[in-house]
Amino acid sequence: MLKKQSGLKKRELTKFLFVASSQTPTNLDVTKEQIDSMHRKNGLLGIGFHYVISIDGDVKKGRDIDQIGFDLERNEETIGILLIGNTEFNELQLKAFKNLKQELTQKYGQLEIITTLENIL
Numbered sequence: 001m002l003k004k005q006s007g008l009k010k011r012e013l014t015k016f017l018f019v020a021s022s023q024t025p026t027n028l029d030v031t032k033e034q035i036d037s038m039h040r041k042n043g044l045l046g047i048g049f050h051y052v053i054s055i056d057g058d059v060k061k062g063r064d065i066d067q068i069g070f071d072l073e074r075n076e077e078t079i080g081i082l083l084i085g086n087t088e089f090n091e092l093q094l095k096a097f098k099n100l101k102q103e104l105t106q107k108y109g110q111l112e113i114i115t116t117l118e119n120i121l
Contacts, residue, residue: 009068014108016078017101018069019115020049026085032060035082044070049080051100057092059100078114079104087117094120 024030031054036047047062048070054060062082063069069080083089083097097120105111113121 010066011068011076011078013077014079015112016074017104017111017113018074018078018080019097019113019117019120020080020082021086021089021117022082022084023086024084026088026090027055028084029055030084032062036062039070049082051079051081053081053083053093053096053100055084055090055093057090057096059096074114079108079111083117083120087119089117089120 022030022035032047032052035049035052039047049062050065050069052060052062063080065079068075069078081097081100083093085093089097101111101113115121
C-alpha cells in the first residue's frame with residue numbers, strides 16, 4: 001500500500017492492465033480531481049490509478065505512468081485504468097479504452113488484463 005509514510009516508488013516491470021470502475025451512477029461524471037482528493041483523504045499520495053476515462057471518453061492522466069499504482073492487483077507490475085461508471089460503459093468510453101490499451105501495448109508489449117468488468121474485454 002502506498003500510504004504517505006512509504007512514498008512513491010518506480011514500477012520496474014509492466015505486465016498487467018488493471019481495469020476497474022468508479023462504482024458510481026452511469027450519468028455521474030466523477031472527475032480525476034475528485035478521485036485524487038478521495039484517495040488523499042484516505043492517506044494516499046494522490047490518485048492510485050494511472051488513467052481515468054470519463055463518461056465523455058476523455059482520458060485523463062492520473063498517477064505518473066512510471067510509479068507503482070495503488071489498489072491494483074499486482075501493484076508493482078500493473079498500470080491501473082479507472083472507467084467512470086458502474087458496470088455499463090458507453091461507446092465513447094469503450095473506444096477510449098481500446099485506444100489507450102493499444103497505445104500501452106505498443107509501449108510495453110502484450111499486457112494481460114485483470115478486471116471484473118466483463119463488457120470491456
